[in-house]
Amino acid sequence: MRALQTAATGMMAQELNVQVISNNIANVRTTGYKRQRVHFQDLLYENFRRAGSATSDQNTQVPAGTFIGSGVKTVSTGRVMTQGNMTSTEKEYDLAVKGEGFFRIRMPDGRTAYSRDGSFDLDSQGQLVTRDGYQVEPGITIPNNATSVSINAQGTVEVRLPGQTAPQQVGQIQLARFINKVGLESLGDNLFIETAASGQAIDGVGGAEGFGTLQQYSLEEGNVQAVIELSSLISAQRAYEMNSKVITAADQMLSATTQMFRG
Known part of the structure; x- marks a missing residue:
């Protein structure tokens, strides 16, 4: 099932996000430290039906296509070079x-x-x-x-x-x-x-x-703001949990399908 792999990429991305946030929090008192921020991009899509494709000989077209994404990837962990106090x-x-x-x-x-x-x-x-x-x-x-x-x-x-x-x-x-x-x-x-x-x-x-x-x-001082980092940490944790829920749901669906074939 595609959802297993897609959710796995989300879990790996949020795991890296938590690592970056934890490094920011660890350096909250480091002189001259510049906080890092993770940037994500979506992965390639599989097109099952392209938008604008013909649906008849009278030039009618599909207004919206069918695209299935394959997850997320980390593209950078850039520094935020703002002035510290x-x-x-x-x-x-x-x-x-x-x-x-x-x-x-x-x-x-x-x-x-x-x-x-x-x-x-x-x-x-x-x-x-x-x-x-x-x-x-x-x-x-x-x-x-x-x-x-x-x-x-x-x-x-x-x-x-x-x-x-x-x-x-x-x-x-x-x-x-x-x-x-x-x-x-x-x-x-x-x-x-x-x-x-x-x-x-x-x-x-x-x-x-x-x-x-x-x-x-x-x-x-470092430009880390503890309140912002803690908020980002909670968001990353929730995103990780949601992706893990997707894997659990996909696994249950596969189990149900398997049992139907066996029956």
Whole structure:
């Protein structure tokens, strides 16, 4: 019976939907996390009677055809790249991007990754790095005798040194944006890499045309909304249950048919 296979595709689709929702809920407190959303499409149809086909020699036509679908498929689990809420911190190396742009991160293998997580720190050499020790691009080194560090909205890093009245610039934080940021590939650890779908990175600085601004002593929270995710979870669960009911009903119908032939 066709309904068995059709309902099975629905159950598999909703199982994946629940997995994506659970990952969103698990990352509700992850800095810079962008929630995922599952997109579905219907599968191929079998045409038993095409709409518009002739029904007589006098050119009468069928107003509506007969089409039987074969289920559903998952086509993507794209990111929703909306802005998360800003939360204030007490760390001078915490940065948040307000608007468009990703931080550039140098991976250990030499690749450049991109992140919205601006929870940075210093390594033993005084270089600005992520929590995993990956260097922020371009490299910025803070002198070990610096008494204070300030980072403005454009990403200019200035320090105050003993005996100097004016601040000294030690670096410039760059941002990157993409034509299709949804096409970025997730690496985990709050990192993305560019793909053919995302297009090449467009480099710039905070406040430039098309780029957001930087905010020191702040971090961007994940854009997961718990109420929406819980509502989506309930809907996915109900859809899964309805598909399982279809399989049960189809199985009972097949059993009844079998018994009729045996009788």
